[in-house]
Amino acid sequence: MTTPNPKRRATVHDVARVAGISHATVSRYLNKRAYVSQASAEAIEAAIRSVNYTPNRTARSLVTQSTRAVAFVVREYSEFFFADSNLSAMAAAANKTLSAEGYQMLLVIIESDEAAERIVDLIIGGFVDGALLVAMRDDDPVAEAIARSTIPAITASAPELPVGLPSVDTDNAGGSRAITRLLADSGRTRLAEIAGPAPMPAARLRHGGFVDARGAAYDPRLSIAAAEWSVEAGTAAMRELLERGEPIDGVVAASDALAAGAIDAIHAAGLTVPADIAVVGFDDSPWATRIRPTLTTVRQDPGATGRRMAERMMAHLGGEALDDVAEVIPNVIVERESTAPSS
Amino acid sequence: MTTPNPKRRATVHDVARVAGISHATVSRYLNKRAYVSQASAEAIEAAIRSVNYTPNRTARSLVTQSTRAVAFVVREYSEFFFADSNLSAMAAAANKTLSAEGYQMLLVIIESDEAAERIVDLIIGGFVDGALLVAMRDDDPVAEAIARSTIPAITASAPELPVGLPSVDTDNAGGSRAITRLLADSGRTRLAEIAGPAPMPAARLRHGGFVDARGAAYDPRLSIAAAEWSVEAGTAAMRELLERGEPIDGVVAASDALAAGAIDAIHAAGLTVPADIAVVGFDDSPWATRIRPTLTTVRQDPGATGRRMAERMMAHLGGEALDDVAEVIPNVIVERESTAPSS
DNA sequence: CTGAAAGCGCTTACAG
DNA sequence: CTGAAAGCGCTTACAG
Structure with a gap:
């Protein structure tokens, strides 16, 4: 049985104190081990175990300006989404592609207007590094808000928006x-x-x-x-x-x-x-x-659609420009x- | 009037500067409108529009220590997950319940060991306020790491772990x-x-x-x-x-x-x-x-299972204790x- | 190789 | 009703 706010979580400062070293060095060790002495490294390892330290992702994201997470946003009722094998195959393919690059896909299903607003706030608020938008309607406020924001987004089936969005879609x-x-x-x-x-x-x-x-x-x-x-x-x-x-x-x-x-x-x-x-x-x-x-x-070919959306997002997050082109996947x-x- | 530097996202400081007011007041306005004068409120509103401000969720989460997001973690290959109507019904029900309380459900599908590690880091790193764990194996390292952490978690089908985890499951x-x-x-x-x-x-x-x-x-x-x-x-x-x-x-x-x-x-x-x-x-x-x-x-009754997992998580995040009890949902x-x- | 310091963008007592 | 200040937990130049 746990209570909402039990004991305080250990921070990099706790580790530093126990290891008898500065928190900057702890941070350095956690990221690129290169510039830390063997002695410090061992002290840090021991301290981490002793205080049960796990890095705070939020704090890290705030300074690195990156979460290494990408949202896969489904604008459809769960019943339809789960029943639609094309949509789920897209999601599965995107998940695999993002995962292989070390990114975490977060699947989000919008079932109400409140959820739509909440998700827009989350996404344009930088909770994720990018968004893959699926089953959007023409003129969709979710797609539109995200398109106007600075966070990169790719949609399946480009909605008719005042501002364009890159897309990947079956023909x-x-x-x-x-x-x-x-x-x-x-x-x-x-x-x-x-x-x-x-x-x-x-x-x-x-x-x-x-x-x-x-x-x-x-x-x-x-x-x-x-x-x-x-x-x-x-x-x-x-x-x-x-x-x-x-x-x-x-x-x-x-x-x-x-x-x-x-x-x-x-x-x-x-x-x-x-x-x-x-x-x-x-x-x-x-x-x-x-x-x-x-x-x-x-x-x-929903797998190809999901994969291409993810690949383009990865390329962009890796530094390439994200062109507003509508990529078309052939069908038979x-x-x-x-x-x-x-x- | 547009943003001075289009590349940089506007912050609360930009809004404050344009509105001719302190950023603390802007923050107050954004949260609880109560203690802000009409004049300030209007200036802030105008400034927000003019600099195209959207609050940074990461920064907010860092200070509030809360993300209002809950992960729904599926330890199963996508193909099986999407083909299993019981699992998807659980996810759908949990999504609805969390959504109604203003929480965002993030569905995560683990398909590899690297994904498992990444997700554990994310979750115990405080990227979400809680986790709903589904299709875990007995002795699952994901379930175990999360169970040992301070972040609240509920599992469907309690795995056999050295440390217990609250659960909800069909009988x-x-x-x-x-x-x-x-x-x-x-x-x-x-x-x-x-x-x-x-x-x-x-x-x-x-x-x-x-x-x-x-x-x-x-x-x-x-x-x-x-x-x-x-x-x-x-x-x-x-x-x-x-x-x-x-x-x-x-x-x-x-x-x-x-x-x-x-x-x-x-x-x-x-x-x-x-x-x-x-x-x-x-x-x-x-x-x-x-x-x-x-x-x-x-x-x-997968809907009841998903709903109860979500309800217990909401109750806990709302301040109640989370008891390590195995709740059993009847079946027919x-x-x-x-x-x-x-x- | 390492420490002191600044800063990521916010919230929130604390005074006034 | 509002501003100055401290701080959330981290990373990262900058010196040394």
Whole structure:
């Protein structure tokens, strides 16, 4: 049983006193052993053990202006974060990369506005040396505050901010463009789109890819934005699309979950996938192979995304400039049953 | 008007100078607005904006001796952590509870010995006000170093350490005991056990529950410890159990993954579950309903575990003593096909 | 190789 | 209500 403030922690002064030496020498020994005599070193070692000394990281950080810690900030509810294998793979890869360089990754999940404020204060207050920002919304106050600060930050999916932020991201636009073309090339002509929720950069970019691929054939009456990245939202969106009465023979959904929901709605309407309507998703999440028909989708490389974010941060913290460039990680299309030829 | 030197961060002194007031008053204003005059307050506000001031958390922490951050330390590979819904639910619940009290949870995943050392240095160095320790091994150097330090820590599944640590945990022993009795009460008499990997507290406790429930009927020849918490390890363990030649009509596996592996091995041997051999797991993970037959298992309440860890930490940081008690969260048994009566 | 001193950016009694 | 001063625990030129 311990009490909140038990006995005082030993400081470098305690060690110095017990070792019969100045605290400056103790500090020198703790950092670069080089310039300390053998005798002093031994006395210090013994003193450290005897007073049970452990250096205060806060004091050290205050003078060195560095914490050797980097925040990995997830702007998403835990349930979604833990269920999203792409996000967790990014986190895992970043953790490994930072760790290998001796940096500590601190994973932070923002679930409320108060948490958002608190985290901004922490980060721009220098609690960490840098921040990796994930799942930010367009116009996100967290991303914006950090972007305006002096602490280095890199984001996955660059949000639309007044001030830019370097980013690393899967090729959202390109993936969406490619999978839309796949559908068109298979002879489908009435392509509908279920876009992701408007405030998300990934949703915006994927929408852009769809519009781009459709070119002159783009028809706003066949596009709808889902309320969130969920199966239910996909069902609701597809239902409304069908109710509009426009003929549809293909659907480009901005995520696998949305696609899964769309397929439910299509089946509920008495239609068949892919015979009547082909459907494609995005993410290659577990949904893609769990549902029937299995889903043609875009597979990301989240490990590469997380790794590159961490590598760029390490390079910057190592002294290199951090350019505001949007690095794009290629993705691949995985064809499955949901776009099989009608035969 | 902008910052004189854009490279240097503004400090409380810059604000004071611009506001024409002492830095002590600025600090007072920043903390408890009460004792600052209206005129000063306005001058300070303007100065803060003009120099773009944000308080340095490290400096503040050094004097207040508090960071208002708590580490949630996971001693497990990311892949396992993110795949384990019990662990992530614990983290999510702890995050919510800490967040509601204004504390920031920092999730840290230890994947190497160097990371382990680094995190110990950080934590006992006062980088956080407290630590929640999860998935520690018995005799874990991380848990031990933190237990010996002055910083408050609570663990899920108390490891066997020379010095105690308060803990909150699902009822491992009780759950194992109850599900073993369920099997015995259904008329099975030759009960084998696939225990978890030896160095884990949860494995030890579940094993204890099994031994306890078997009493005089406990037969070491029917017990084996899996090499890790994986399906493959379960298959290997079950295969060896069958090769020993002892008759078996029931298996108590220490986790659902282990049970899933055991069922594979049983089927491979040409036997049937539950007709020939009943099988039970632990965790009520997604495995439990994904495999055939569906699994009778112990359902934990990971949300309650995470919440209680956080609540006890908050109470302690709020001034209460932190007793070294092992708090046990009840769990329930979920019966499914794998123990259906042979009929 | 080592000590005295300054300083990192804040908070907080202590006077006034 | 406010300023001067001390101090949180460390690191790091600067002399010697």
